[in-house]
Amino acid sequence: xxxxxxxxxxxxxxxxxxxxxxAGFRARNAQLQLADSIAQAIxxxxxxxxxxxxxxxxxxxxxxxxxxxxxxxxxxTGTKNLQEQLFHRxxxxxxxxxxxxxQLALLKGxxxxxxxxxxxxxxxxxPVAEPQxxxxxxxxxxxxxxxxxxxxxxxxxxxxxxxALPYVTSTTDNCLGKDCPxxxxxxxxxxxxxxxxxxxxxxxxxxxxxxxxxxxxxxxELLPQMDVFVFDEAHQLPDLACDYFGEHxxxxxxxxxxxxxxxxxxxxxxxxxQLRKITDKVAQQVKDWRLQFPVEPERxxxxxxxxxxxxxxxxxRLTETMDLxxxxxxxxxxxxxxxxxxxxxxxxxxxxxxKLNDTSKPDVSLWYDTSRMHLTLHLTPLSxxxxxxxxxxxxxxxxxxxxxxxxxxxxxxxxxxxMGLEQADSLLLDSPFDYQQQALLCVPRYLPEPHQHxxxxxxxxxxxxxxxxxxQGRCFMLFTSHxxxxxxxxxxxxxxxxxxxxxxQTSKRVLLDKFVQLDDAVLLGTSSxxxxxxxxxxxxxxxxxxxxxxxxxxxxxxxxxxxxxSKQGGDPFAAVQLPQAVIxxxxxxxxxxxxxxxxxxxxxxDNRLVTRPxxxxxxxxxxxxxxxxxxxxxxxxxxxxxxxxxSD
Amino acid sequence: MQVRFYxxxxxxxxxxxxxxxxxxxxxxxxxxxxxxxxxxxxxTANEQDALTLDEWLWQFEPERFIPHNLxxxxxxxxxxxxxxxxxxxxxxxxxxxxxxxxxxxxRRFAQIIEFVPADEQLKAEARTRYKHYRQLGITPEMMxxx
Numbered sequence: 001x002x003x004x005x006x007x008x009x010x011x012x013x014x015x016x017x018x019x020x021x022x023a024g025f026r027a028r029n030a031q032l033q034l035a036d037s038i039a040q041a042i043x044x045x046x047x048x049x050x051x052x053x054x055x056x057x058x059x060x061x062x063x064x065x066x067x068x069x070x071x072x073x074x075x076x077t078g079t080k081n082l083q084e085q086l087f088h089r090x091x092x093x094x095x096x097x098x099x100x101x102x103q104l105a106l107l108k109g110x111x112x113x114x115x116x117x118x119x120x121x122x123x124x125x126x127p128v129a130e131p132q133x134x135x136x137x138x139x140x141x142x143x144x145x146x147x148x149x150x151x152x153x154x155x156x157x158x159x160x161x162x163x164a165l166p167y168v169t170s171t172t173d174n175c176l177g178k179d180c181p182x183x184x185x186x187x188x189x190x191x192x193x194x195x196x197x198x199x200x201x202x203x204x205x206x207x208x209x210x211x212x213x214x215x216x217x218x219x220x221e222l223l224p225q226m227d228v229f230v231f232d233e234a235h236q237l238p239d240l241a242c243d244y245f246g247e248h249x250x251x252x253x254x255x256x257x258x259x260x261x262x263x264x265x266x267x268x269x270x271x272x273x274q275l276r277k278i279t280d281k282v283a284q285q286v287k288d289w290r291l292q293f294p295v296e297p298e299r300x301x302x303x304x305x306x307x308x309x310x311x312x313x314x315x316x317r318l319t320e321t322m323d324l325x326x327x328x329x330x331x332x333x334x335x336x337x338x339x340x341x342x343x344x345x346x347x348x349x350x351x352x353x354x355k356l357n358d359t360s361k362p363d364v365s366l367w368y369d370t371s372r373m374h375l376t377l378h379l380t381p382l383s384x385x386x387x388x389x390x391x392x393x394x395x396x397x398x399x400x401x402x403x404x405x406x407x408x409x410x411x412x413x414x415x416x417x418x419m420g421l422e423q424a425d426s427l428l429l430d431s432p433f434d435y436q437q438q439a440l441l442c443v444p445r446y447l448p449e450p451h452q453h454x455x456x457x458x459x460x461x462x463x464x465x466x467x468x469x470x471x472q473g474r475c476f477m478l479f480t481s482h483x484x485x486x487x488x489x490x491x492x493x494x495x496x497x498x499x500x501x502x503x504x505q506t507s508k509r510v511l512l513d514k515f516v517q518l519d520d521a522v523l524l525g526t527s528s529x530x531x532x533x534x535x536x537x538x539x540x541x542x543x544x545x546x547x548x549x550x551x552x553x554x555x556x557x558x559x560x561x562x563x564x565x566s567k568q569g570g571d572p573f574a575a576v577q578l579p580q581a582v583i584x585x586x587x588x589x590x591x592x593x594x595x596x597x598x599x600x601x602x603x604x605x606d607n608r609l610v611t612r613p614x615x616x617x618x619x620x621x622x623x624x625x626x627x628x629x630x631x632x633x634x635x636x637x638x639x640x641x642x643x644x645x646x647s648d
Numbered sequence: 649m650q651v652r653f654y655x656x657x658x659x660x661x662x663x664x665x666x667x668x669x670x671x672x673x674x675x676x677x678x679x680x681x682x683x684x685x686x687x688x689x690x691x692t693a694n695e696q697d698a699l700t701l702d703e704w705l706w707q708f709e710p711e712r713f714i715p716h717n718l719x720x721x722x723x724x725x726x727x728x729x730x731x732x733x734x735x736x737x738x739x740x741x742x743x744x745x746x747x748x749x750x751x752x753x754x755r756r757f758a759q760i761i762e763f764v765p766a767d768e769q770l771k772a773e774a775r776t777r778y779k780h781y782r783q784l785g786i787t788p789e790m791m792x793x794x
Contacts, residue, residue, distance in 0.1 A: 449723065610717070611727035616713035620710040627706050630699070
């Protein structure tokens with residue numbers, strides 16, 4: 001096959017198509033290097049792991065070789081938002097510049113597509129008499145007649161969390177598949193067919209893994225056709241993969257199953273009172289099962305919990321009743337479409353429950369979590385390296401994994417081991433930003449130890465106030481715990497005159513818009529805010545982090561991974577906890593400097609960065625900012641940066 | 649108890665205006681001791697000196713990172729290196745003395761590192777400290793840095 005490297009390089013040249021078509025475009029060295037390495041990986045059908053620091057321009061660096069490759073390409077990003085941004089903004093720019101004739105497709109997960117069958121059902125019989133719900137349903141019904149794609153994302157005039165959405169979309173559990181009366185018009189099916197016919201498909205990681213782990217059917221034809229796989233935000237893959245290669249069963253699923261079965265008993269199977277009785281019994285036992293756990297939500301080790309005598313007898317009763325239901329329902333097969341469908345779900349849930357009760361299985365973490373109403377059991381593999389390695393190195397394909405945060409301590413060992421990509425090529429590209437000039441990292445002196453919770457609250461507040469005032473807001477305070485976030489949200493507004501926005505008050509997007517608009521606000525958020533936020537310029541120039549983001553030690557999955565690491569003779573702290581915290585902190589730090597003209601201050605209120613021997617691992621992994629421990633110097637940096645800005 | 653006096657060359661340069669030449673040597677010796685897993689106590693003449701030294705250590709290249717704390721921060725047993733102008737809170741092997749006098753608690757250390765800077769005033773103070781050790785019945789070792 002002819003090499004695409006020359007063509008790729010030509011596209012980026014100063015008189016090349018990108019420069020001609022995109023205003024202000026100038027290729028950066030790191031960008032060229034990344035594009036060339038990706039072109040090579042595509043030429044050689046090899047695997048590349050590449051970290052490109054913030055500001056490298058990595059999106060263009062992978063889009064150009066992807067579009068010029070002449071092969072079928074799948075691009076996967078972290079979230080739906082990024083997917084849309086890529087498909088509606090970056091890709092059109094790029095195809096126009098390169099005059100690319102390729103067929104492009106955007107494919108999302110099942111829950112993003114209108115289900116015509118369910119819409120019809122629920123418009124006819126509104127499930128709950130709630131005004132908002134009824135209004136949303138009627139709006140959706142109107143839209144349904146016009147939409148080409150059925151993509152729920154088009155419904156911008158309906159709240160993202162509208163209660164109507166679950167009634168007009170399908171799940172693998174309630175999809176009737178080929179038996180559906182409106183199968184031919186199915187939007188999901190059409191989107192999948194379009195994706196299969198396309199030269200380049202944009203998906204997200206959830207969808208990719210759902211397909212790979214065959215958690216959803218009917219889409220399995222897509223992956224085998226692809227030649228080139230590009231993952232952006234690839235640092236998210238290890239945890240997501242563990243999730244998808246795992247199993248879970250929840251009281252919610254079981255109760256929904258019981259409810260659907262009960263409905264069938266009231267209609268098609270009215271003559272079968274025994275079935276209804278057993279169904280009710282399963283539902284009751286599932287509810288009792290939840291009551292075995294405390295009211296307050298918690299999570300923990302199921303391997304241990306399931307050994308308690310009371311829990312054992314509970315599980316035995318539930319298993320027996322489900323077995324009985326299975327036998328009885330089996331005898332009624334073929335009489336009701338709805339009941340037959342329930343039978344399949346029951347069979348699945350039964351086998352999952354069996355797997356989750358098998359505590360002899362090594363190499364997996366068995367854990368549970370509870371919400372106020374429900375309970376979920378999880379089985380998570382401790383490593384997906386072997387499975388994923390098989391997928392990646394199975395055929396003659398090219399795989400690109402890229403992100404701004406993959407390396408720890410200047411290397412990819414941690415990532416490659418997690419993903420089974422030890423044989424991949426790797427590339428580490430520094431950010432083009434001048435962090436020494438643009439950013440200052442401060443770890444204040446005399447902070448209490450992180451576990452001294454109350455003293456730490458006060459210290460954090462007293463540290464934050466003068467900084468926020470000097471910077472006139474424009475600040476993110478990022479927390480590792482909800483508890484600290486809540487406390488700060490209570491006390492901070494009385495202490496400063498700047499407006500305080502708190503995560504959870506409204507959707508993330510609305511909060512961010514407000515933050516930029518206000519221009520002097522302080523936004524308090526937890527880890528979910530750390531990722532994927534892009535506030536350019538002066539609107540965000542101070543980030544205060546309460547603590548190094550080590551995962552909570554009571555996280556059962558973390559515990560299991562650490563156990564596995566020590567069994568293999570490793571140091572679980574160095575092998576598991578530290579790299580995870582480093583990647584997480586890098587994400588948080590990445591929020592601050594998004595452009596060559598940005599200047600900003602990062603304050604990490606955790607003395608462990610200075611006082612513990614592992615501090616160097618963090619420092620080696622973070623961008624090379626100026627460092628200080630002196631708050632006066634930090635205030636001076638803020639004053640200088642604002643003075644410099646005024647004189648611009 | 650082993651006491652070593654490191655004599656600085658007349659033309660020894662200070663790495664930056666607020667850091668005297670013998671502090672740089674002190675940090676090199678401190679780094680060596682830390683790599684050998686010794687617990688180090690650096691005594692400064694006053695709080696301001698301690699803060700200056702703390703700031704300077706924190707700005708080292710990550711490859712030369714030295715985990716340290718000031719009095720009143722850090723883990724219960726202290727970081728591998730403590731910088732202080734007050735008596736130590738824990739037992740440590742090595743004292744690096746950047747103060748003007750021999751502290752009362754000097755005897756608690758197995759090893760002490762002292763400096764003879766090029767500056768006349770500081771040199772005179774070092775001579776006094778040398779005599780002080782002799783009075784305690786210790787013969788310090790003289791180390792040349794050339």
